Amino acid sequence: MSDPISRLDQFRADTPGAPMKSAAEVRQRGDQIRRRQRALVTAGAVALAAVVAGPIIFLSAGFGERAIEPQPAPAPTPSQTPSTVAPSPSASTPVSDLTRANLPAEDDMVAEDPYPQWVQAQTYDGEGKGDYNECLPALADSDALATFRRDFTPQAGQEYADSAGTLKAVVAEFGSADEAEKARTKLSAAASSCAAVDGTEVAGSLPVEGGVVTGGDINVVTYLPEDDSTNARWEVATAVVAVEDRLVVLTRRRGVQDYVSPTTLQTSAVNAAYRLVGSSPPPATASSSASSSASSSASAPAAILSDAHLVVAGSLPGLPMEGESSAVWQQVAPQPTPTLYCQGAWLSSLKAAESVSREFRLENGGSQIGKVNVTVLEFAEKENADAAFETVHGWLDTCPASMDDAKLFTARPVESIAIGTTPEIDRAAQTLAEYAGDCGGEGCDATWYDHQTVAQLGTRLVLVTHAEAGGPCPPTTACPPEEASDYTDWDRRVAQTVEATVDRAFQDLP
Template sequence: MSDPISRLDQFRADAPGAPMSSAAEARSRGDQIRRRRRAVVTAGVAAMAAVVAGPVIFLSTGLGDTGIDPAPATSDSVTASGPSASASASDLSRTNLPTEDDLVADDPYPAWVQEQTYDGDGTDTYNDCLTESLGDAGAQATFRRDFVAKPGEEYADAAGTLNAVVAEFSSAEEAEKVSVDLSDAAISCPGVDGAELAGTLPVEGGVVSSGSIDVVTYQPDDPEMNAVWETATAVVAAEDRVLVMTRKRGVQDYVSPTTLQTSAVNAAYRMVGATPPGEPSADPTETGSPAADGLSAANLIDGSTLPPLDRFESALGWNQYTPTPDVPTLACQKEWLSSLGASAKVASDYRWDTDRAMVGQVHVAVLDFPDENAAGAAYNEIMEWMEVCPANELGVDPTVTSLPTDVSDDLDAGPKRAARSQATYPGLDGGDSMWFETELVAEYETRLVLVGYAELAGPCPPSTGDKDDPCYQPDQPDSWPDRILAIEKAAVTAGISDLR
């Protein structure tokens, strides 16, 4: 028998002028509220988005400083004017907008600070590619917040602008439909003549139901402007709510497109009233914290034990650093590690710097899972990432030079199974330099250890000592394979040390 509520909803859709308030609407609203409350409760236990650094595929660094809203609302419960004013059932408010601490600023630009907050879509166009406001799209409530680079800081004038609009719709289905339409508009950018797609990036994990980032560029009206306009649009759906985040700036054609990945994920959490990844929750056990699940710094490789990158002189050697949020652990990583469902994660990152540039990177992540089946499923997922190497969303297309091979016999730590692959991707200098990355995933009981080790060379790889190889470089020490294995052994041994 068909659902009578569905038939009633269809009748109401066919007769929009009918003055009816259905039981289904009330029931749906209650379901939304209950689902959102569950999302807020469970968001804490969702694995945090990977705040680890990797190869130079994505660009982003620095978290924003706290600012003051120059136009505070009289009440956080005030709903938007216009189409959303009649939505008395909505519990969306200004508190569901992202804050400075949720946003990531591209290096070398300063942190984002709040400029203005609106009830509704605002009085001006916030995205050149969207011809319809969220209010016009049927939102019950809408709020908007604009950000600028911290005034007075270096490069503040060149950073452009960033804004976020959040809206609530009558159902999750309606929110999904609107988000699809907005994403299509962001790609095609009908509001601008001659716009060209510069890159796309998915937004997934945590509270996000669906999401994408689309970046377009187009010529400015001012012929003296020595750059093109870039508009990056992140559209994220979470239950019955939609987030639109827009970054606009002038860029040269060699600058990597804006990503907005971490900022959009954090803003999605804030939109549903959950704690964004990386922000402390009231109960430390809810985040799957290292202390609660057994992982600690003892499970991470010690930089002093890493073999030297002897092709390059460095005053610091391997230096541990705070990574940027928008870069994955492995070059061939398809999604954030949070999508794997680990109950806890620890990570460390090291770099080898000369007086001119960074020439080596080591990234390690150790993930603990509820049981061995979950760990095995995550291992298989990572294997697929390594085989397909899908990390080409922004035009950087790593090449898998060899499919993963079993290396269990070579690792004295004794994992249940392990696999290695190699990928290459270009450096940022625009010349012949290439990053040569070796990637490892090792499984032991409920734990996975991931290692990404990359060296800058090119166009030939670091020397392997094969004199018959046309890329053989007699002036380079024959230690690249030894470095790879030594780093992998040390990382896996530390990662599972408490399980043996």
Template sequence: MSDPISRLDQFRADAPGAPMNSAAEARRRGDQIRRRRRAVVTAGVAAVAAVVTGPVIFLSTGLGDKGIDPAPATSESAVASSPSGSASASDLTRANLPTEDDLVADDPYPAWVQQQTYDGEGTDTYNDCLTESLGDRGAETTFRRDFVAKPGEEMADAAGTLNAVVAQFDSADEAEKVSINLSDAAISCSGVDGAELAGTLPIESRVISSGSIDVVTYQPDDPDMNAVWETATAVVAAEDRVLVMTRKRGVQDYVPPTTLQTSAVNAAYRMIGAAPPDEPSPDPTATGSPTAELLGEANLVAAGDLPPLDRFESALGWNRYTPTPDVPTLACQKEWLSSLSASAKVATDYRWDTDSAMVGQVHVAVLEFSDANAAGAAYNEIMEWMEVCPANKLGVDPNVTALPMDVSSDLDAGPKRAARSQATYPGLEGGDSTWFETELVAEYETRLVLVGYGELAGPCPPSTGDKEDPCYQPDQPDSWPDRVLAIEKAAVTAGISDLR
């Protein structure tokens, strides 16, 4: 059976040197994603897809002769992308473009700063994979902003470039249709010879109707360039608007894609005139504004708060990463968490790697609901998932080994109720390789915390303290139960920290 969780070894965001997909696998993934999107459009369902990009590398990008414009002015050479040449039919403005505060710069590279802002899409190519302008696709109005890594800072020349284009269309349906077509164009990247898809992942936000971040790599024209070009394209539709964010840089072929996800989500909020998730809204009652108290990074357990997986040595320890689209938070998850209609969500994923394989994973999601009744209904839905553990469209087909049991008194954080179950599913390596996963859902006031923790073992579980058990191994530490509980406690404590 295909094991999507084990496949994630190809998409590590924080582990330098992780291998990318083979060309054949990347093309297969791209074909699969395109089929899914077409099916979604046919059914009239909002498509949600996303992608990752990766830690940057060192190469000069030829930006030294471009001046920084700290207070961008309209470019005289910029061309309006509206078919009529007028923005009168649209209320989109430059204020709907992302600012440097919305962008996440990946360590060790300096922060992004504004270089230039345009009315329209500009006269030069801002994305190598998109050969048709947004104006040609029916946009009423467009604006563009270019960013560069802060000049003079260490590694600035290696960061590449980043730009964002926002466009307004005549309807939300049209905007979503255009965003899906743009994503398909980014995957195929027909504008560049020999481009290969390097990765694609899902993105979820309360304001986004469809979105993707697609990463391709291709050979440079310069034979002396000791790396390949990487273009990451984030496409997001929200209301009647579309965002296209492009990151281009030089990378060596062993460097994994980095992430544009947080930057794209922040920019999507900015595009529709709402405060990004990490900023308080000045008017939480205004239409389209996020709730006054949004979830944030403080609600996610940190790597340093997770106990070590002591059965395996790891040079990195718990390593945060961005998984592929096929990976749910819980193996027994029937649907994507967006089906629960939470008002806000944050999530994180960690992995434990040996020299040769990933052997442990922690998936955490924190969901905020409109009221306690909505949170309780979602809790009951997740409990049903954990009991039935269906073979599902998320690509996981687990076997339940322990039905949900109440563990609320064990967590110390004081949840109203909490339940844990266990499931197994085969590892990618075949044979007796098996993922052993514990799944937790905890409810506290208007919030749920979900924790999926898996260890690779097999055919026996990671440890057992029962000497009568055929799987008992006296040379293995019986620390699995304590490790599970410690991970759950840390995740729940962080998830509800601002409510206590």
């Protein structure tokens, strides 16, 4: 459910710290063997041209490019015999010395907090079995001389490993830097549109700069899975980076609720670029979330929001259940579900300057009986927050989310509510939506009763979901409820969740 909105245009992947060697020095050290043969061929050709044609003036195109047309060799005299020696195969057919050693290692791949570190799962010669990225054509179609692939997975048995997704790296070498750049442009365009998958939406992009990188960028798209009843989405973040005549493609795929800025993938791509030329990433780009955050904060204004603005599990009310007084709320990793069930678009569409999110679940006997989702949004100007409030109010009123209408009905229209917090809020609205629960593919009367709230104070909004499982009756003290008093405890629990959440979100505001 995480939806961090960062000032992407201020972020740079080259982290300040220990001075880096220049790109030319790294390439010379890391790729000396591979370049030697090509340098000898080029040097021989230049020397021959100098003997035959005399002095050559290189124009503005620069040394190594075709600055002037080569002069033809003089015709042989009658005493001369034309040479019949065939050209060397190595001069016309590029030979790759790309190996598995040019693939990124585990320590190069940055794991986002709170997810566990990436570990190697499988390494392939070539592009491996199955598509490593559903948006891209095969590198073989781009005339790559050689390719290798390595897949990474979250460290097994660690917390949040199940929701971290997968990370895959493919490296390739081409006959020239121009061919590598053409392939990079083609792959980046495919990643940005992902035309091969139906229903994709462009979520965002970032540049990849620094170190030995010749050029690169990251493009993120999202799309609904085949089962869209939960409004979950797949996120595919693709980094395509060129280093002279070599290319690295990183693909991070996971389920998300909203757009997640791929700043850690940005740092991973810079690290992978060093491996591509046979070098180790300098300490300044070492794989840690802290280093990524440090480089971001070096150029971006200090953040206003933090986890301190999010409610904690201990502040949420218990749900009375048969046989015990209450269960215990547990904070969970970001889930591939929206903050609000009636959310009509990604929260990034609201254009907040910052946001923080948190989710909680309540279980009894292995069955989920409670859900609380929270997102706090900070806007640059109050008019932006005002417009966002109206948008969310419209979502609550019409519930335009992409869901099966047969499973959803709204119990009552959206209405303004009062929230007893200090400081006093500007305004708040709430609705109750009812929708079918998951019965494992079998028919049942399980139902979710979901109160959804939006509150505003100045430039800040807070979105809250408080959902309880029921069926055939709502979570009231009587089934069916007959008196207003039957709703008292349920209403109190919802109010406690909303007040605790809003109080925490607005605590630093006057």
